[in-house]
Amino acid sequence: MPAITRLDSAQTDFRARLDALLAWESVSDTAVFNTVNEVLNAVRTRGDAAVLEYTKKFDRLDVASMAELEMSAARLQQALDGIPAEQRAALETAAQRVREYHDKQRMESWSYTEADGTLLGQQVTALDRAGLYVPGGKAAYPSSVLMNAIPAKVAGVKELIMVVPTPDGVVNELVLAAAAIAGVDRVFTIGGAQAVAALAYGTETIPQVDKIVGPGNIYVATAKRMVFGTVGIDMIAGPSEILVICDGETDPDWIAMDLFSQAEHDEDAQSILLCPDADYLDKVAASMDRLMAEMPRAVMISTALKDRGALIRVKDLDEAVEIANLIAPEHLELSIAEPEAMSKRIRNAGAIFMGRYTAEALGDYCAGPNHVLPTSRTARFSSPLGVYDFQKRSSLIMCSPEGSAVLGKVASTLARGEGLVAHARSAEYRIKD
Known part of the structure; x- marks a missing residue:
């Protein structure tokens, strides 16, 4: 069995241990x-x-x-x-x-x-x-x-x-x-x-x-x-991440391999599983132990799992959603019975993979959405790369004589309040009596 952190949300120091697990600094030496x-x-x-x-x-x-x-x-x-x-x-x-x-x-x-x-x-x-x-x-x-x-x-x-x-x-x-x-x-x-x-x-x-x-x-x-x-x-990308929420009904081999799929990228990659069923977490751990021998990048996977991976028992799926929004993962798999309903409660994630048959790896290659995603909790304020990243927006303003007269008075009053007389006079010149 590859060494991997086991956490329980009921632990008194759970939040501190989770924060330590999530910590990653991209600053160059x-x-x-x-x-x-x-x-x-x-x-x-x-x-x-x-x-x-x-x-x-x-x-x-x-x-x-x-x-x-x-x-x-x-x-x-x-x-x-x-x-x-x-x-x-x-x-x-x-x-x-x-x-x-x-x-x-x-x-x-x-x-x-x-x-x-x-x-x-x-x-x-x-x-x-x-x-x-x-x-x-x-x-x-x-x-x-x-x-x-x-x-x-x-x-x-x-x-x-x-x-x-x-x-x-x-x-x-x-x-x-x-x-x-x-x-x-x-x-x-x-x-x-x-x-x-x-x-x-x-x-x-x-x-x-x-x-x-x-x-x-x-x-x-x-x-x-x-x-x-x-x-x-585009962004300063950190190591790859996957967070899986599972209800304990998905084949544990599938989930183990999903966790491996990001861990094989990099020793700093992060793979986390949230599940309310402690017995299921044991089954996934057993699958990981058995499947590891088949992995060409076993050393890298083991290192990533040992240093930054975790199997976390949560109270229920509602708590899993709360923790997911806190983690704000790059990739989030909802391997549960009703993933669409849960997805509406997810506020922070780069990409959401819904259902037991939607492997994150499909998003890496061919599903269609972009695989360039915010990492290191930046999904709280960032979005996937897209067409909008290659487009610019310019504001358009064209005043009619009537509109200039009305807006000029407003602008003049505000400009003089700020002590910017040239601004005020520039607007006033265009005010028609």
């Missing part, structure tokens, strides 16, 4: 911060030359020009044509489902005209250019390409630039194939903080983007945090 700061400054001041130097240093690629680091559209198509038919079909099915879901998220411009002819409204436009960071090498995720690129394209982003490291020249064909399917415009085989810097500041070869999305290691996350303000970012 001084060494990481200093390294990233050096890289950002170098790329900002020396452009392509600095990118080439860091690519040689960190990815062990000795290239003479940025042209050697750009993948052509033909190369992306070659990857798509070369992967096994089954993989291509899976990628295309997933892409279609993601596109159809995100099509429904598009915001539209709107306006209304008041009785005196004054027009007010909101104009929605897409970002001009977005940058997509995709992890490379062994940690290559074509699903991340689809989830980040397709919403941008649905939103109407004119140019989508993808960066993906290829350490030691290792190229993942599935990632390139996914870029072809998603309609990525340009792909550069660079990574790390230098790639983030190139996207944020622009170089002689790589144009500056308006927003950077996509996951990465601690150096990438730190770089994204540091360039925020110069460009937009």
